[in-house]
Amino acid sequence: xxxxxxxxxxxxxxxxxxxxxNYLVSVNSMCDKLDVKMTQxxxxxxxxxxxxxxxxxxxxxxxxxxxxxxxxxxxLPGQDIVATCAxxxxxxxxxxxxxxxxSQLLADTNEALxxxxxxxxxxxxxxxxxxxxxxxxGYEELGKPVVKPLDGVKVAGYVGCQTNRPFGIAxxxxxxxxxxxxxxxxxxxxxxxxxxxxxxxxxxxLAFCEPEKAEKQIKNIVESAYDQGADVICTPCxxxxxxxxxxxxxxxxxxxxxxxxxxxxxxxxxxxxxxxxLxxxxxDGHIIQPKKLQDxxxxxxxxxx
Amino acid sequence: MGDxxxxxxxxxxxxxxxxxxxxxxxxxxxxxxxxxxVCAGSCTFGPDWEHTxxxxxxxIRAGKREEVLSSHSMWLCTSCYNCMVRCPRELPxxxxxxxxxxxxHRLGLAPKNQPTRDFSLIFWENCTKTGRVNExxxxxxxxxxxxxxxxxxxxxxxxxxxxxxxxxxxLNPLELFVSHGCKDKDGLRRALKKADEIEARRRGYExxxxxxxx
Ligand code: SF4
Ligand code: SF4
Ligand code: SF4
Ligand code: SF4
Numbered sequence: 001x002x003x004x005x006x007x008x009x010x011x012x013x014x015x016x017x018x019x020x021x022n023y024l025v026s027v028n029s030m031c032d033k034l035d036v037k038m039t040q041x042x043x044x045x046x047x048x049x050x051x052x053x054x055x056x057x058x059x060x061x062x063x064x065x066x067x068x069x070x071x072x073x074x075x076l077p078g079q080d081i082v083a084t085c086a087x088x089x090x091x092x093x094x095x096x097x098x099x100x101x102x103s104q105l106l107a108d109t110n111e112a113l114x115x116x117x118x119x120x121x122x123x124x125x126x127x128x129x130x131x132x133x134x135x136x137x138g139y140e141e142l143g144k145p146v147v148k149p150l151d152g153v154k155v156a157g158y159v160g161c162q163t164n165r166p167f168g169i170a171x172x173x174x175x176x177x178x179x180x181x182x183x184x185x186x187x188x189x190x191x192x193x194x195x196x197x198x199x200x201x202x203x204x205x206l207a208f209c210e211p212e213k214a215e216k217q218i219k220n221i222v223e224s225a226y227d228q229g230a231d232v233i234c235t236p237c238x239x240x241x242x243x244x245x246x247x248x249x250x251x252x253x254x255x256x257x258x259x260x261x262x263x264x265x266x267x268x269x270x271x272x273x274x275x276x277x278l279x280x281x282x283x284d285g286h287i288i289q290p291k292k293l294q295d296x297x298x299x300x301x302x303x304x305x
Numbered sequence: 306m307g308d309x310x311x312x313x314x315x316x317x318x319x320x321x322x323x324x325x326x327x328x329x330x331x332x333x334x335x336x337x338x339x340x341x342x343v344c345a346g347s348c349t350f351g352p353d354w355e356h357t358x359x360x361x362x363x364x365i366r367a368g369k370r371e372e373v374l375s376s377h378s379m380w381l382c383t384s385c386y387n388c389m390v391r392c393p394r395e396l397p398x399x400x401x402x403x404x405x406x407x408x409x410h411r412l413g414l415a416p417k418n419q420p421t422r423d424f425s426l427i428f429w430e431n432c433t434k435t436g437r438v439n440e441x442x443x444x445x446x447x448x449x450x451x452x453x454x455x456x457x458x459x460x461x462x463x464x465x466x467x468x469x470x471x472x473x474x475x476l477n478p479l480e481l482f483v484s485h486g487c488k489d490k491d492g493l494r495r496a497l498k499k500a501d502e503i504e505a506r507r508r509g510y511e512x513x514x515x516x517x518x519x
Contacts, residue, residue, distance in 0.1 A: 045487050046432040051384070053403035054410045054422045055429030058330040060500040067493065108507070112499040116492030165386035166399075174390050201349040201385035205428070209420035210381070213350045 004136060007076040008038035009068060009092075009126070011047065011085035011238070022285030023238050026267040027084055027129060029280035033145045033271075034137060038082060041072045047091045051205035058098075062105065063112045065095035069126075070118040081126040084267075086162035086237040087204075092126035093167055130236050130266065131169060134179050139186045147275040147301050149188025153292050155269070156195040156225035156233045157181045160240040164199050175199065183266050184234060187273035192228040197221045202243045211247070215254075218247045222261045231292045233263045241265060245288055262290035272297050309510065310412040321370045328508055330404030337394045338362040344388035344398055354378045358388055358398050361405070374409040380421040382406075433497055434490075 010024055031038055045068060048061045069092075072081050083089040099106045100122055110119055127135075133142060157180035163169070169179050176198065181191035200221060203214025221244055225233050235241050245263040252259055264286070271281035278284050278297045317324035325332040338359070345357035356364065356378045364373050379402040388398040406422070409415040415422050487493055504510075 043488050045493055048429070048432060051421075051425050052429040052432060053407045054415075054425035056433075057407070057501065057504045058400075058404070059504050060497050063496050063500045067496065108500075108503045111503060112496045115495035115499045116489060118492075118496075161383075161385040161387070166389045201383050201387070203349065204383045204385065205424070206350070206381070206383050206421060209424035210350070213353060213381075217349060 003035050003037055005037045005079055006082040007072040007079040008040045009044055009081050009083045009088060011088040022282030023084060023265050026265060026271045026282040029271045029276045030267045033274040039076055041068055042075050043071060044068050047088045059108055062095045062109050065092050066109050066113060066120040067118060069124040070113060070120045082129055082132055083126060084129045089126060089128045090162045096124060128163060139182055143186045145274045146187055148273055148296055150273055151188055153189045154192055154229055154231045155184045155189045156192045156228055156230040157184055157198060158221060158233050158235045158240060159198050160235060160237045161201045163236045187269055189269060192230055195224060195228050197224040202240050204239055207243045215247055215251050218244050219251050222248060222259050225261055232290050233261055234266055234269060236266055260288055262286060262288045264290050275301055319368055321368045322366055325365050329408045331397045331400040332404060334396045334401060335362050335365050337396055339394055341393060343391050347387035347391060349383045349385045350381045353381055374414040375416060377416055379406045380419050
């Protein structure tokens with residue numbers, strides 16, 4: 001298999017010691033097995049996310065994204081940029097769309113970037129890690145490295161919003177995207193196709209500032225997974241992962257519930273199925289332990305003969 | 306900044322729609338709304354919105370400037386993009402909500418102590434200081450924005466979360482001291498400063514409300 005190469009934009013939450021550090025670990029081990037090489041964009045900066053609007057302007061946010069694009073183009077020419085964070089990916093795509101549509105905005109962005117000695121030339125592509133998996137590699141290829149199928153693990157695929165809207169993954173519907181379920185099944189897990197909260201919003205960044213309102217969302221997201229008999233919730237988004245995992249104890253404290261549903265990334269499922277250890281799959285980075293996956297991860301694979 | 310509000314009042318008189326078109330990001334889309342109501346039921350925190358996006362667009366046309374700009378509603382937008390994928394006229398509703406909120410803040414008309422506004426400002430400050438978000442510092446400033454005692458109380462109720470994340474190696478107290486950041490953060494800050502100047506030029510602001518002093 002030819003090695004595939006991409007420029008990598010990890011985003012703030014996935015960087016070392018960030019709240020999604022274990023996402024990064026599992027992505028690395030997954031990519032290793034798939035012969036996908038990702039090189040971090042040198043000196044990348046935060047994209048500003050969707051939440052920074054009060055203090056910033058639209059132009060300033062485009063400048064942040066365009067700086068990353070310019071750096072990627074300079075150091076890793078010709079490579080598509082891959083983002084693992086839904087918000088980074090979305091923000092990047094919005095910038096590309098807007099700058100392509102307006103020569104004035106493009107000129108303004110470059111006037112600002114000049115201050116940092118950089119220039120953005122259009123033609124950049126930014127892809128979500130999931131797009132690389134399902135579009136560039138395809139399910140068949142993703143199934144090949146599986147050495148430990150996730151037999152008997154019931155997974156509620158929680159797609160959330162920003163990986164799904166407004167752009168989404170090509171060919172998928174907004175109401176019922178299927179790629180996450182297909183990924184789960186590709187590695188031998190059982191995808192709970194009737195999971196009702198698949199595309200609901202967890203409250204996003206507002207979990208920080210309006211926790212009570214977000215907790216209402218999160219409670220539904222978790223309870224609906226219980227209704228379907230899930231062992232674990234799986235998501236493509238670092239903020240969803242953090243919100244849905246972390247706030248369960250708060251909901252329990254306030255409402256006397258007993259929510260204790262582990263929440264993992266798709267990359268952790270793949271990594272475990274590919275034979276990754278607890279550490280490699282980032283399964284040592286959870287507050288609510290994903291028991292079933294941890295058990296599989298420590299199991300020794302019978303040597304192939 | 307109160308001055309800016311007066312300037313805008315003088316300039317646009319009774320034409321709030323025109324003001325929104327010229328000053329608010331994506332504001333030129335507002336007139337395309339056909340009041341079908343599809344977006345009104347889309348918001349994640351729906352029951353908490355006093356004015357749905359549909360209503361806000363109607364109020365803009367009706368010239369209800371104060372009411373719109375001092376509303377809490379657009380600060381409740383979670384950027385879920387439900388509305389945008391449903392709107393038959395393809396209005397970038399999410400962006401208009403952010404744009405209105407941002408403009409209200411710039412004019413000093415946003416509600417006081419609006420939690421999302423405060424968080425958004427802390428986030429931007431945090432992200433532009435070094436070029437990367439420092440989650441620990443950000444979390445601390447969010448919880449302490451209302452003062453020390455209330456911050457301690459909030460931290461206390463959330464202590465289990467912090468401890469959990471700490472043991473899971475995902476929130477490291479070291480972050481307080483060794484921060485991530487761009488090597489060329491000065492270049493980045495110069496570029497952002499320039500962006501603000503350009504923005505002020507394009508929108509015709511005399512004052513330049515934000516700076517990136519270190
Ligand atoms: S979306 Fe969040 S995590 Fe991603 S780079 Fe932007 S601020 Fe950082
Ligand atoms: S579900 Fe939550 S975290 Fe995930 S994309 Fe939506 S708002 Fe962001
Ligand atoms: S993006 Fe904002 S305005 Fe649109 S439906 Fe979601 S919360 Fe409502
Ligand atoms: S869905 Fe679009 S057209 Fe309909 S009310 Fe909302 S903004 Fe207006």
